[in-house]
Amino acid sequence: MASRPARAQSLRLPRTYSFGDIAGTMADYTAESRFFTPDGVLRGSEAIRRFFVSLFEEFAKPGKSFEMLRQEVDGDTAYIVWKAETADNRFALGTDTFIVQNGKIVTQTFAGKISPKR
Numbered sequence: 001m002a003s004r005p006a007r008a009q010s011l012r013l014p015r016t017y018s019f020g021d022i023a024g025t026m027a028d029y030t031a032e033s034r035f036f037t038p039d040g041v042l043r044g045s046e047a048i049r050r051f052f053v054s055l056f057e058e059f060a061k062p063g064k065s066f067e068m069l070r071q072e073v074d075g076d077t078a079y080i081v082w083k084a085e086t087a088d089n090r091f092a093l094g095t096d097t098f099i100v101q102n103g104k105i106v107t108q109t110f111a112g113k114i115s116p117k118r
Contacts, residue, residue, distance in 0.1 A: 020056040020059060022049065022052055022053060022056060025052050026045060026048070026049050026052070028104060028105045029045045029048050029104065029105050030045060030104050031044050031045050032044070033045060033048060033104070033105055033106055033107070033108070034106070034107050035047075035048050035051065035107075035108045035109075035110070036107070036108070036110065037051070037109075037110050038110075038111060038112075058087075058088055058089070059084075059086055061086060061087040062087065063085070063086065063087045064084070064085065064086050064087070065084060065085045066082065066083075066084040067083050067084070068081075068082050069082055076099055076100050076101055077097065077098065077099055077100075078097070078098040078100065079095070079096070079098075080095065080096050080098075081093065081094070082094045082095075082096075087117070088116065088117060088118070089114050089116055089117060090114070090115045090116075090117060091112055091113070091114050092113040092114075092115065093112055094110070094111075094112035094113075094114075095110070095111050095112065096109065096110050097109045
């Protein structure tokens with residue numbers, strides 16, 4: 001059975017992403033959180049915050065779309081697969097994995113197939 005914290009995180013994140021809620025998103029992370037991206041590891045809430053500020057700026061432009069394709073939760077691990085489009089990029093596939101402990105994301109991974117529109 002999935003743990004309540006992991007389930008809560010996996011369901012809340014896509015909503016805060018789509019609304020650009022930086023405070024709500026950052027409430028899920030701590031100074032010890034790690035976020036693995038294709039460009040390297042972001043360590044700590046300030047580095048992760050800078051990433052989300054940039055991401056939310058891109059998704060704030062007109063013409064965005066976001067579709068959740070899959071959500072799985074097992075214990076303290078949540079996994080999502082999604083696709084999206086912004087004015088600048090096409091996210092043909094995105095996937096995130098979250099490790100949640102004590103209601104906070106301690107580790108997140110991201111990978112995606114992103115193509116610029118220009």
